Amino acid sequence: MVDNSPVSTGTRIVRREIAGSSWRVEADICIVGAGISGISAALEAARLGRKVVLVDGLPALGGQAVNSIIATFCGLYSNGANGYQFTHGIADDILRDLGKLAGALHYQRRPLTTVVYYDEIALSRWVEESVRQAGITVVVGAVLRNVTVEGRRIKEIELATRYGDVKVRATGFVDASGDAALTWQAGFDCREPLNGPVYGTQMVVLENIDETHLPSMAEIGDRMKEKGDAYGLFRRECIPFAIPGRNIVALNMTHIENPLDPLKASVVALEGKMQADRAVMFLRKEFPACFANSRVRAYGLPGVRQTRWIVGTRQLTLADVRAGTRFPDAVARTAWPVELHDHSTGHVWQTFDDDHVHYVPLGSLIPKDADNLLAVGRCIDADTAALSSVRVMGPCIAMGAAAAHALDLAGNGSVQQIDVAALAKRLHDNLESTR
Numbered sequence: 286m287v288d289n290s291p292v293s294t295g296t297r298i299v300r301r302e303i304a305g306s307s308w309r310v311e312a313d314i315c316i317v318g319a320g321i322s323g324i325s326a327a328l329e330a331a332r333l334g335r336k337v338v339l340v341d342g343l344p345a346l347g348g349q350a351v352n353s354i355i356a357t358f359c360g361l362y363s364n365g366a367n368g369y370q371f372t373h374g375i376a377d378d379i380l381r382d383l384g385k386l387a388g389a390l391h392y393q394r395r396p397l398t399t400v401v402y403y404d405e406i407a408l409s410r411w412v413e414e415s416v417r418q419a420g421i422t423v424v425v426g427a428v429l430r431n432v433t434v435e436g437r438r439i440k441e442i443e444l445a446t447r448y449g450d451v452k453v454r455a456t457g458f459v460d461a462s463g464d465a466a467l468t469w470q471a472g473f474d475c476r477e478p479l480n481g482p483v484y485g486t487q488m489v490v491l492e493n494i495d496e497t498h499l500p501s502m503a504e505i506g507d508r509m510k511e512k513g514d515a516y517g518l519f520r521r522e523c524i525p526f527a528i529p530g531r532n533i534v535a536l537n538m539t540h541i542e543n544p545l546d547p548l549k550a551s552v553v554a555l556e557g558k559m560q561a562d563r564a565v566m567f568l569r570k571e572f573p574a575c576f577a578n579s580r581v582r583a584y585g586l587p588g589v590r591q592t593r594w595i596v597g598t599r600q601l602t603l604a605d606v607r608a609g610t611r612f613p614d615a616v617a618r619t620a621w622p623v624e625l626h627d628h629s630t631g632h633v634w635q636t637f638d639d640d641h642v643h644y645v646p647l648g649s650l651i652p653k654d655a656d657n658l659l660a661v662g663r664c665i666d667a668d669t670a671a672l673s674s675v676r677v678m679g680p681c682i683a684m685g686a687a688a689a690h691a692l693d694l695a696g697n698g699s700v701q702q703i704d705v706a707a708l709a710k711r712l713h714d715n716l717e718s719t720r
């Protein structure tokens with residue numbers, strides 16, 4: 286029998302207008318990159334009463350913290366089993382709000398330091414709701430196409446989206462792209478690693494594991510070293526993240542290159558999944574008590590650690606990190622180890638004492654030839670090893686907040702000339718607090 290009840294059937298004919306087909310937005314502060322550092326910058330700038338535009342090439346917010354399923358906040362606490370929190374601001378809000386949701390957070394107090402496992406879906410909704418409630422203008426699925434620079438200032442950026450072009454004019458800009466995409470497109474100097482790539486990782490989430498039999502990191506690593514060849518594994522170590530009671534685990538077991546060549550990057554993305562599948566096969570066969578019945582629930586987007594970053598007015602060095610140099614213009618702190626993924630089979634891991642603190646100076650955030658641009662997160666100026674110890678999410682959050690305040694203080698002037706004492710006062714909690 287045919288259902289003849291009324292259904293809408295109307296259409297209209299349309300044709301693209303060539304002239305005036307781009308959208309325009311104006312703001313005080315435009316942030317390119319909606320990862321954890323860009324989100325922190327955007328929310329802090331909005332709290333300061335600034336009109337904010339937040340842009341991302343992905344059709345989603347949260348950057349790698351959400352979409353690559355990073356799964357753990359690191360570098361947020363000082364070392365030792367009873368460390369205090371280094372970074373506040375949105376870190377406090379995330380810990381408070383996700384802490385109220387069953388199973389969304391898990392504090393792991395290790396002898397070295399405290400890390401916090403999080404549910405990426407809960408974090409994703411927290412980010413989206415916080416940005417929406419803050420009244421931030423969001424342009425997602427929007428990739429940088431062109432940057433207009435006049436003298437030492439970025440005036441406008443042009444974005445390509447699947448629905449057409451968008452132009453954003455702003456007084457100040459934040460490069461939170463991770464790959465220094467804004468600084469690069471603006472034609473300012475950038476750095477890349479000298480001695481080969483810093484490897485990224487294809488994260489994978491397995492469900493239906495038996496967590497009562499979860500092997501330790503060391504057990505899995507030893508077996509990978511022994512039998513990795515038989516499974517075609519490149520990397521020989523495993524970092525598993527599991528929130529107890531959920532029978533799922535996020536696995537960090539692969540090493541992928543992250544070339545800045547669009548064609549190679551696309552191939553590598555496919556190869557990363559192949560590596561992840563081999564690692565899953567290895568776990569099922571070698572540790573059946575835990576993994577025999579496991580299934581892949583999700584693959585993250587390719588995880589990228591360090592690719593290209595800015596040349597700042599100051600470069601953070603490994604010597605600064607080891608010495609815990611307290612810069613007059615310090616804006617963020619952490620005690621996270623040097624965690625440099627510079628070889629395919631493993632990574633360098635150099636830890637610090639319980640009372641160690643190292644700092645990020647504002648100069649590492651400011652491209653040397655720019656007056657209204659700051660970089661935050663994993664594309665600030667540091668040597669390869671120093672960057673590996675400050676690109677984790679705790680200091681990323683602090684850098685985002687610092688960039689918002691620096692641009693707020695600069696107004697129409699230069700971020701190179703702001704009052705660093707006034708900035709330090711505003712960032713008091715992230716620099717001094719020991720609660």
Ligand SMILES: Cc1cc2nc3c(=O)[nH]c(=O)nc-3n(C[C@H](O)[C@H](O)[C@H](O)COP(=O)(O)OP(=O)(O)OC[C@H]3O[C@@H](n4cnc5c(N)ncnc54)[C@H](O)[C@@H]3O)c2cc1C
Nearest residue numbers: 318320321322342348349359429463486588589662663678
């Ligand atoms: C596999 C892996 C595991 C890690 N583990 C941990 C961990 O356990 N704990 C921890 O704290 N840290 C960890 N890190 C480090 C940490 O996750 C990242 O350094 C941090 O999330 C970086 O945040 P970000 O905001 O600087 O950059 P991202 O999160 O990379 O965000 C950058 C954003 O910019 C956008 N973008 C880039 N280019 C353009 C463009 N041209 N146009 C428009 N948008 C653009 C991207 O789409 C992206 O959303 C890990 C990293 C990796 C890769």
